[in-house]
Amino acid sequence: MALELKRRGDHRKVDDLSDFDFNYVYLDAMSESLEFRDDTSPKPSTLQAPTDRQANPNFLHPQKYNSQSSSWTAFGNKDRTLRRGDDLKIASWNMFFPAPAAAARTSAAIACLRTIFGQSPENLVIMFQELRQESLQAILEDEWTQQNFVLSDTEPPCLDERDEEPAHTPSPYFTLMMIPQNLPICNVFRVPFVSEMRRDALVVDIPVSEDNGLRVSKRSLRLCTTHLDSLYTGKELRFHQLMQISALLKGDWSQGQTIHGGLVGGDMNSVDRSEHNTHRAPEVNLKDVWEDEPAPAPPALKPFKRDITYGKARGNTWGYQSDSARTRKRLDKFLYTGPIETFALSECQDTTGRLGRFGIGLKTKVGLGDVWVSDHFGIYSTVYETSSASVINPS
Template sequence: MFSSLLTPLQRVLHSGRPSHEPSMDELVKQSIAIVEQRKKAAVPWVPDEPHDQPYYRWVDGGWQATKPGVDSSGAAGEPKPAAPGRLALYSWNIDFMLSYGDSRMLAAIRHLEELCSAQASEIPIVIFFSECLESDLKVITSDSYVRESFHVTDLNRQYWQSGHYGTTTLVDKRLAIQACFRIHYSKTRMERDGLFVDLSLGTTQPQKPQQKPLRLCNTHLESLALDPLFRPPQLALCARHMHSPDVHASILAGDLNAIQDFDKHLHSDNELKDAYLEMGGSEDDAEAGHTWGQQAATAQRERFGTCRMDKVLFCGKVTCQSFERFGVDVQIQNEREREDIVRLGFDKPWITDHLGVKAVFSVDAE
């Protein structure tokens, strides 16, 4: 979700300190101009169809484009890929409207590094980010922790539906990527897509069929309560690929913009399970379940309240072992930057208006 429930056409990034204190209206106007300017005139993909893309490995001091399915286990410093018995998935929307995007993304990475370091070392990690700008990708791919620990799906905005913002996924180097593709939604006003990564669960054995992969989907569904509704067809399209007979199981996560009553049953409409609900969470428990609004600007929180926008959905032969939120009260540290963000109407200089969601899964046998 975007701050104050606005579309991405109403957002803008300020990389430095403005010459005067901007108003929210000024941020909206600047954002509209930027997104319109960066709209892609032509694209190589067919809407609603998978479009393959490479992923990138840090090799010999640079990010190397790699075709999914290629064995990279011989690269210096890389662990030999293994089939995951368990997986920890983190998903976080980092608000890109606010000033000081580099500082905020860097704080997000440091927080995630701390969380990942505290969990069991044998569990591989995947991180979903949404609302990224190209400058966020530069921060992510320049970070030593990311370079040492993950493969990444994006170095720039080339494969995004939008010419301005999008999603990106970080995959633990201990995992083998079998496929990487995006499905760019035809039904979208806001240039949304789904980013899919298939993880290998094993190699072909003599006289046995190849093990089906674990499919992951990072998506940011349509914002706002507008007609016609676009979140239902977007999630239905993702679910169709999640239920493919060619995959062992599927997990989807992201900012699903669940702000209307029908959003509460979109998962069951598509024969998906909701990790939060499966672990005993209640749809009406704002204190335990909501992920947006607690760290929004005060006026936005008073106007819209809080809600459970961010979710983890799954199907197939996986079991959700735990679910939790993270990212509470993470703030930028530079004093001048803190003051500027608070002046925009925030209680504290939080790095984003969303809490993140984390789920740990075990992979069941065939």
């Protein structure tokens, strides 16, 4: 870091940097070393307030692996439905794109998920953030993925067009959703944000039936994954992005389907403590799975004693597995609206209330040493749709 500051002509000492400036310089330097430098990326002093605009969705064609042709092909199973009351398992994990060995780390992440959820998981949706081309290739070639999941993307999405960028430029890092093959899909699309980092919302609509699935469903559960703008200076942008997600989850547009409830999972980048209340703002009005049950009391620690629970009482997901991290935060969340309930977990290695964390301490061998699979813990929850009026449009 000292050398990086010197290269930039920044005369501050490393210890003089705020946590946010430290992490910004680190990530920017890492992305440059991987030839992912985007000279239009914001510096902390250049973020502008978002402007109002309507973003058009970019519809995708979900892909299923065809073992006969050994290739990924278009998937369609609209004749199936998720029955109301069926459990839906949802896992979310940010894979930290600047770190080296993306393919090896992603393969280790998939192996971890396979260990947790079994060789043939049912009703398991996996949400990834910060994947790279190498990460995606590792997922496409993974046998467990091929046998069990439909993918929202089999190629990196393209950046939104700007004057200084050629059209159809692949994004250097992106989100992905893995949907179980036994579930139906009626829509998959991306909606770009007003964003200085070209972030978006990836949306999947899953039809839900009232009975045993024999009738064609006219109602859908909307699932979304996202990676909100980073850095402390992106706070205003994150608020507007969350407003946009809330509108998506509460929308009534789904190509003939009524949106009956929705959930978003991902890296919300809540770097400021006040942002843990953003979901309660009237413009957002979503529920946080973390708050569905009271959190346990933090452990009483003696001076200089390490918290061996990794911030369990606070639901921390970041700050323990990165050389650049000097603060510990709950950046990864599930937020939801509509007739959805969550319930306590037992499958993951660490659980608190209705939200579980996994990937804690997980490393994989690269060359002669071990590296962290990610600087984030993964999070997991089990949800089901109800018809109770008391949980519709929660405040």
